[in-house]
Amino acid sequence: MSRLGEWLAGGPFITDGAWGTELQARGLAPGAAPDTWNVTHPERVEAVARAYVEAGSQIILTNTFRANAVAMEGDLEAINRAGVAISKRAAAGEALVFASIGPTGKMLIAGEIGEEQAQAAFSAQAAALTAAGADALLVETMSDIAEARLAVAAAKSTGLPVIVSFAFDSGKNKDRTMMGATPEAVAAAMVEAGADAVGANCGVGVEHTAPVCRRLHAACDLPVWIKPNAGLPIIENTLEGPTVRYDMSAEVFASHFTALREAGASFVGGCCGSTPDFIRALVRARANARCA
């Protein structure tokens, strides 16, 4: 059995929730790159990671989503290594640490970057995350199958389990990625690329996620990773200017847990707008589902 398969034998995993909004609540300036805080404010990043472990996350991610050489500048080796070290300290053996690799933000099809450049950026990040001791690598919020293939290949070369997750937020039924890829096309391509699990994160809210989950599950034999947003952002005008909030309670979010399980999800967590409270609610929902 694969390492991921052994972990999953224990039942569905509850993963973590959003980091960016939690870091902002701890003083991260709007527009600043959260990843640099791994080096400048490690204690605050660790507080976010620890909040998720305490809430019951069995897997936490790392604050390294943008830390590839195409998406940002700086000492990326240090930022990636620190990101894993912080999450491992917070996990303290209570949770697994899956290191986050996000997209480059540039489009291969438009010639904005070449394949070699993307591959080199992903390889360097994957190597740094692995050297720092990540348990698995998570390639997330992808929209382009071609770019995801490069990231998965780079991640796989480390020997760690690799999960790959796409943002399905386009099309009439919100079941396509921005680049038009369907769950079936994603599943087929990611099986071929050698991913150990495939999934959907971010997107347009948890209510649209179960159908995508079901289709990913039906299209391949890989475990399915699901981390939806807590609904859509709502902009409010306050004295400090417009602020953003997500209009979904932790309980409403967690009420989708059973539907996601039935749709085949092996990992469930939250993306934008979710907090440690959402994870607590998911843990309760799982306990209730087991007793039902």
Added chain:
Amino acid sequence: MSDLQKLHQAVIDGDWKTAAAVTEAAIAEGTAALTIVNGCLVPAMAEVGRRYECEEYFVPELLLAARAMKASMQIVRPLLTATGAQPVGRVVIGTVKGDLHDIGKNLVASLLEGGGFEVIDLGADVAPERFIEAAAARHADLVALSALLTVTMTSMKTTIDAFQTAGLREKVKIMVGGAPVTQQYADAIGADGYGESAGAAVALARKLVAA
């Protein structure tokens, strides 16, 4: 005219080689540059925008169509300039300060160009003063601001405020767009218009320059 039909189809199919070849041939036969733009490229890109809007086309199809349109425009533009033809309007476009995402902005820039606008693209992470400089220097009719992140869209307000402070707010129309942006937000920060999608941005730009 059958050639222009072929050009129309080449843009919709994203076939830049055919688009360039047909444009060369049409010009050699004496078709006016303006006829090619208004009679063919603009309607073709409008159809592409419609398909994107209806979610029949996704980003890759849109990009390929824009590339085909640009291949034709590259041949036509010098002739247009020579005849003194004026664009529908001049747009300064960019992603606001602090935000490096430019995919959405590039799509809107392509569709605006396809819609007959002259587009001055400042790229991503553009400071308010650069928007102001470019708008003033190029006598822009419109300024289009893009942001992908909830945390960076506040730079849209900063930019609009800077136009106000510089005394240039009345000289240009300002439109905003991007994933987290809403009509409500656009109203709150004093923008002249909000485009929900790349396709809607072209219609909005037309309306704003006509106003």
